[in-house]
Amino acid sequence: MEIGLIGAGSMGSGIAKTLLRAGHRVTVYNRTRSRAEALRGAGANVVGSVAEACRGEAVLTMLADDAAVESVVFGAGGILASLPRGGLHISLSTISVALSDKLAAEHARAGQEFEAAPVFGRPEAAENGKLFVVAAGPRSAIERSRPLLEALGPKLVVIGERSSMANVVKLSGNFLIASALESLAEAVTFARKSGVDAGAMLDFFTSTMFNAPVYKTYGGLIVEGKHDQVGFALPLGLKDVKLVLQAAEAQVVPMPFASILHDRFLTAMARGNEKNDWSVIARIAAEDAGLARAQHA
């Protein structure tokens, strides 16, 4: 397919390469142009405006947050103004449920289609076509986007016809991961102060009841205390917990674990970890139990 891609950060760049490898023609726009230029070698066409990225069969956005998405959608020269009638906007970003609903309404009003298709996976997974994708939107939009989304990874699930449902699933997934992080952090700290070899304990768990990628990957990071190689930055973790709490509040759903996580992420930010991976909340658990860095890393 002939498509536009807005956003060439670490996730967007990986996605561009994967789509190009799958035979799609990709026109890339990025605010900081140099990041887009780096994709020329992989076969991307690079443009200098949002409007130019809206001339294909679909435009994909892969951006950091609501504000970034709003800045390229609304206003003169934005996606809404540039996409032709019948055009398709696929949002891969982790955005709020409220913004997803708003985008669906605005695109519909403009005679365009909108679909949310947030992805799970780190930058390497994006580059290697190993992302998990959950999509929601009008049936016709989903069908048109299949060739693209199926290229992104081995698993595509369509969750409903209202685009924001995919965002609810994405936020729920990140909440589950963050909860696993915190529970691992508490368990490892408890074990360590009790004299138990936390690595051996973790090996036991991840080879039995918790034989899953999340526990293996993050359990390892927590036991080793390696939080400076950033797969997903702390401020993004805080942002996502905040989005969960906002969307849950809108549905009048109390979420005690999410509230604890919110406090934890804030504490981690306030104590100077904003440049670390979000798994750094494990360091807070360790420090709150009096473990010095040498002891818990």
Added chain:
Amino acid sequence: MEIGLIGAGSMGSGIAKTLLRAGHRVTVYNRTRSRAEALRGAGANVVGSVAEACRGEAVLTMLADDAAVESVVFGAGGILASLPRGGLHISLSTISVALSDKLAAEHARAGQEFEAAPVFGRPEAAENGKLFVVAAGPRSAIERSRPLLEALGPKLVVIGERSSMANVVKLSGNFLIASALESLAEAVTFARKSGVDAGAMLDFFTSTMFNAPVYKTYGGLIVEGKHDQVGFALPLGLKDVKLVLQAAEAQVVPMPFASILHDRFLTAMARGNEKNDWSVIARIAAEDAGLARAQHA
């Protein structure tokens, strides 16, 4: 081996059958004798006192809580008084770290050996030799017990020479499971009130990042709202969270998620769920969000 087994509840009975099948000679004692008698058909020898169960190469205890273990260990006719010098006591029960330390000290004083080998798994796993076992104790005790523990299931991990280390791992594991329960409960409630098909969402998660037995088993129970088929009863869940908090307090370790779980389990008890499976805390999450039973089951 020639061994005694004290405790013929659902877990103990399954273990007896598995050990008999593996060729060990098992003498069973249970306070309510009829439960022990039911094991005669599987080849067990049944006795009427703790002392009679202490005449083999080792005695295993598989009981509900600290009080039950203390009642068969201490006092006239108890294990301490009945086991010969050099005798071995293997505790399979989920008991407190403090009691494990006390048992190690008392048995050592009596010239006996003590080992903690708590198990993970439901009654069916006990009966089918599918338990996961984590053991700790003096090296000689561990070696003597290997033929028994390896018969219980596919995975035996030795975590250290101090018996209570195995109890720390067991409590940590149950804490991780309970945390997974609560996070699933909140995510499913949030998704449901947002109009998302929680079953489809869960299928997505358990076929990707959370592809692990805990999430599959409990996720299914939570989505279906089936909490009356009891694999692990709510009061036992409350007991274990309490043991985690006590042991963590003794090591000066704050555990915010464990605190939330403690409040949740108490709420579930107070609202009349004491005969349900511990996964019933998901019902509390649903009710607190205003979902009536029909909606969340």
Added chain:
Amino acid sequence: MEIGLIGAGSMGSGIAKTLLRAGHRVTVYNRTRSRAEALRGAGANVVGSVAEACRGEAVLTMLADDAAVESVVFGAGGILASLPRGGLHISLSTISVALSDKLAAEHARAGQEFEAAPVFGRPEAAENGKLFVVAAGPRSAIERSRPLLEALGPKLVVIGERSSMANVVKLSGNFLIASALESLAEAVTFARKSGVDAGAMLDFFTSTMFNAPVYKTYGGLIVEGKHDQVGFALPLGLKDVKLVLQAAEAQVVPMPFASILHDRFLTAMARGNEKNDWSVIARIAAEDAGLARAQHA
């Protein structure tokens, strides 16, 4: 002074009467005009537009939330457009820190003055001139407003020159009150289930260490279980906790008690208490402990 007052809800009406009684000339605007008309008898002038309320020496706003304030400030015919250069806007409402900062900036840009002067007290206190007022804003604005604010009650404190500081104090105060509510609720429930006469216990506390209006008033409501006479409605309580959490997040401040309160208020909403006084969170504490309504009221 010659002033305008926008907002004739229960608080605004009380304030209008108090200012009229103090000799000020008050022009009232309210979206639902009938509520404003009811103040004619007390001497108020009633107008049909925001602009007409902006012709005096100052305009006061006493509205329910950010959205209500924004709707009368911005746009054609709003306060910003209607107030003359040098005009003064005094916001008595409980609004967000962010909106207060924004109003200060916008009024300054328009050559006008802005001051935040949120008030503590129930409608009776507003009508009887018994409010406590905390004000912040440019010194000249504060001086101009003194005759008005001092008429509102016995206590006026000026907390700084940045208007939003007064909103921080207001939100902090409401947070302290909500925390007192929750702690009373838990203590009363604990005492009751322990067989203790909660009323007698409360009398003891409020005649000794907790000899303060908040504990007396709310302690009484909680012991009696009277939550249907609304002094401050549950949704407003939820709104204020949310504003605290938002403002604290903006300053990177974790607030564990506020997080608990947020979950409590949401639970109370979801369980059907949206028309009750915010002290109804005590009912949640009672129900979570298994106390039926008869027992805890």
Added chain:
Amino acid sequence: MEIGLIGAGSMGSGIAKTLLRAGHRVTVYNRTRSRAEALRGAGANVVGSVAEACRGEAVLTMLADDAAVESVVFGAGGILASLPRGGLHISLSTISVALSDKLAAEHARAGQEFEAAPVFGRPEAAENGKLFVVAAGPRSAIERSRPLLEALGPKLVVIGERSSMANVVKLSGNFLIASALESLAEAVTFARKSGVDAGAMLDFFTSTMFNAPVYKTYGGLIVEGKHDQVGFALPLGLKDVKLVLQAAEAQVVPMPFASILHDRFLTAMARGNEKNDWSVIARIAAEDAGLARAQHA
């Protein structure tokens, strides 16, 4: 009256002086004899055994915790063995509900009377006869003790005939104070990071809605960051929260604020504050928000 007093710590010594001043004859026993000897100047008789302190009309115990009380009550030469039939034991200590019930039962079995009369107030209040006392026990015991308890301070409340009810009230009171501490800590931290003068804010609150001793005393300590002059040590605060949670659990009462406090006190202990006043939990709130010591003290 002719009485014995066991425990001459800072609280016990103050109580001894107050009772002596009121004309009672006081025989003091303290494990570390020198602390008792220091009371000779005030007119106390000093003895070297528990038994000798049990020869008057009543014996009072004012000790640190359950273990200390048990050590002087049970066993050979303990209060139970030494007090004559009809003798009266008045426990002023903050002990567990369970121990209070046990003491009532054991004394009754021995034909003796037992009463719990825990006190509120710091050492200075004990010495100056300014304590608040809450008592529970058999009516006859209460009547006999009145001359003593009324001498201790201006306020004596009798809460019931079951001794442990007084302990429930004492624990509830300490929980309310600890909750006030934490809420003040969060509010002050929030205000400070928002640029607000926390001292001025506190003055406003304690001269209006929170015009009560607890808020004035502790608010002042928190604003000044003075936690090294110990009125009530952090480990005692932790102990009391633990007793609240245990007693609440026994009654199946979830207490979310108490759970948070438990985590906070543990964190404060783990971070090296065990020699500080319990108000030091305010330092944890400040540090978790990134305030360095200079900024929050």
